[in-house]
Amino acid sequence: MxxxxxxxxxxxxxxxxxxxxxxxxxxxxxxxxxxxxxxxxxxxxxxxxxxxxxxxxxxxxxxxxxxxGPEIEFEQPDTGNLRDDLFGLFAYFQNALKTLTTGMLEGVLLDRLHDITLDRVTASLGERSEDNRFAKIMLTILNHAADRGEVDMANINSSLIGLPLVLLASEILTKGGLSDDAVDQLVTQILLPVYLNSTHQH
Structure with a gap:
């Protein structure tokens, strides 16, 4: 047999x-x-x-x-100034979030916020790529800003590079989404002052 x-x-x-x-x-x-x-x-x-x-x-x-999941178009922001580059980055986040149910993404973040890098979560929102995709995007944005004299990379550490992701996660967890008003506040009241201040540190 x-x-x-x-x-x-x-x-x-x-x-x-x-x-x-x-x-x-x-x-x-x-x-x-x-x-x-x-x-x-x-x-x-x-x-x-x-x-x-x-x-x-x-x-x-x-x-x-x-x-x-659906692919999400992403074009590296390069507008000529840091403010608009950051708005471009968050416009991508908003577009990415539209492809997900809030419950799904919120659940993933709640489950893994303490023991998985947020890079892993956001990497899944776009192109199939390695975990450090977001860090590369932010480094490109900040390096362009440094070339224009807007920031001093010597004073930009990994925590500051990852700050937009932390703010994104906070918005999703506390408000369930990312509104235009929230983006405006995050960019103009938090991120822009923090990054521009790097040129004044000694």
């Missing part, structure tokens, strides 16, 4: 089955009602296998969105 072939999925086949299931369920029931047990059952695997590849639901959702 011929030995029965194993139907257990591995590698890319497992990843494709799981993430496609996650994406379908996410759109069907939303982030809060999405469970690891349901994903395991629907994808034909078990929870232990899922946890070996994706340690939390949030990581799984981020991976699914990176694979199946």
């Amino acid at each position: 011929a030995e029965k072939k194993s139907t257990r999925r591995r590698g890319k086949a497992l990843e494709d089955a799981v993430l496609s299931t996650v994406w379908a369920q996410l759109n069907k029931v939303g982030y809060e009602k999405l469970t690891i047990s349901d994903i395991a059952t629907l994808a034909g695997t078990n929870k232990n296998t899922l946890y070996r590849h994706w340690p939390t639901k949030a990581v799984m959702v981020i991976s699914a969105f990176s694979k199946y």
Whole structure:
């Protein structure tokens, strides 16, 4: 008698089955009602296998969105001044957020805010790319500003580079979105003064 072939999925086949299931369920029931047990059952695997590849639901959702979510057009802001470059960056964030249900993104942030870099979350909003995509975007914006004499990169540390992401997360968690008024306040009252002040530090 011929030995029965194993139907257990591995590698890319497992990843494709799981993430496609996650994406379908996410759109069907939303982030809060999405469970690891349901994903395991629907994808034909078990929870232990899922946890070996994706340690939390949030990581799984981020991976699914990176694979199946819509691409979002992004053009590096280079307007000739830091203020408008920052407005351009937040316009991208606003466009990206429109592709997500608030509940999904808010759930991911709440679940992972303390133990995952916000880069991982926002990287999934745009092009398929490495985790430090946002840092590269901000460095380009700030380097352009430095070339114009608006900022002093010697006084710009990693915390300041990541500040727009921190502010973005705060807006989503506390207000559920990113309004035009909020963008105006974040850019003109917080980010611009902080970055411009770098030229006055000794």
